[in-house]
Amino acid sequence: MPLHCELLLPQIPDNTTASKLLGKWFYIAGASQFPFHLLEMVLIDHGYLDVNPTEQEQELLINQHITVRDKCLSSNSTYLEVSINNATLIKYAKNQRTMGKLMNSSSEEIFLIQYQLHKEEKNYTGLYLYARNQNMSKTQLEEFRDHAKCLGLHEEEIIYAPWQKNRN
Numbered sequence: 001m002p003l004h005c006e007l008l009l010p011q012i013p014d015n016t017t018a019s020k021l022l023g024k025w026f027y028i029a030g031a032s033q034f035p036f037h038l039l040e041m042v043l044i045d046h047g048y049l050d051v052n053p054t055e056q057e058q059e060l061l062i063n064q065h066i067t068v069r070d071k072c073l074s075s076n077s078t079y080l081e082v083s084i085n086n087a088t089l090i091k092y093a094k095n096q097r098t099m100g101k102l103m104n105s106s107s108e109e110i111f112l113i114q115y116q117l118h119k120e121e122k123n124y125t126g127l128y129l130y131a132r133n134q135n136m137s138k139t140q141l142e143e144f145r146d147h148a149k150c151l152g153l154h155e156e157e158i159i160y161a162p163w164q165k166n167r168n
Helices: 003-007 017-021 035-043 138-150
Strands: 023-032 046-053 059-068 071-083 086-093 096-103 110-119 122-131 158-160
Touching: 017 071, 023 035, 023 138, 035 158, 086 110, 110 138, 122 138, 138 158
Parallel strands: none
Antiparallel strands: 023 046, 023 122, 023 158, 046 059, 059 071, 071 086, 086 096, 096 110, 110 122
16 A cells, blocks of 8 residues: 555544535546446536435435436435544445445545445445536546545546546
């Protein structure tokens, strides 16, 4: 593991973390060892998350909206449990539960989610990058690539949103 990977740890939330996560986050890039997730990412034309509070103080509902060709798809099967010292992402899809972590980043304008998927006796790692706006700096994209590399993800497992492909 490269030396700088020790710094790429899950975020340790404080009492302001949940409020900072509320609102719209644009999909910028994803990386995955799971082939089906790679295929899904290739098909995304546009995507964003809308993070909203729930009646449960420690839970944030994540509505995912994506466009694939001329179809708009939405999902509200994901929520983020935020408490002091822990932020866990939980997604339910097709009778499967995927767990994720909110990762540290250099900016509050970036939302990095690392997840582990267990399927057919095998573990798969993935990482998603969301941002407050679609204009990412080269430094921010490099930070995402560093996170991916530290997780054992390879460059060919990284898929950028269509508007990012010429900027990375």
